[in-house]
Amino acid sequence: MGALSHCDSFSQFDKSKLLKLAKLYKYDFDDSDLIDLEGQLEVFYHSCIKDERFTTLKGISELSRLMTDLRNKIGDEFLNDALFSYVETEALVKVENEKT
Numbered sequence: 001m002g003a004l005s006h007c008d009s010f011s012q013f014d015k016s017k018l019l020k021l022a023k024l025y026k027y028d029f030d031d032s033d034l035i036d037l038e039g040q041l042e043v044f045y046h047s048c049i050k051d052e053r054f055t056t057l058k059g060i061s062e063l064s065r066l067m068t069d070l071r072n073k074i075g076d077e078f079l080n081d082a083l084f085s086y087v088e089t090e091a092l093v094k095v096e097n098e099k100t
Contacts, residue, residue, distance in 0.1 A: 010048055015041045 015038065022029045022037055029037065048054045057063050 010045060010054075013045050015045070 018041055019034060019038060022034060053066060054063075057066065
């Protein structure tokens with residue numbers, strides 16, 4: 001799929017084509033998923049063109065491996081942050097507001 005090709009710094013990247021493709025899978029992508037996907041594709045594109053690791057890829061299999069590695073790292077970081085926020089919220093609920 002050319003719209004996701006990393007060749008020439010993602011020169012063929014076309015968010016509208018990818019969203020059109022997703023609309024064909026109406027059982028997999030509802031309206032809110034499509035809205036989320038649009039933002040995620042923006043982040044993907046801007047992250048890829050700024051990251052040197054994407055400039056040396058030689059094929060879609062290397063892109064797949066890199067994306068999997070990055071996703072695993074982002075997932076761990078996100079989960080750690082989410083857990084911290086949850087614990088922090090739980091502790092803050094117990095704190096009484098000062099009355100002036």
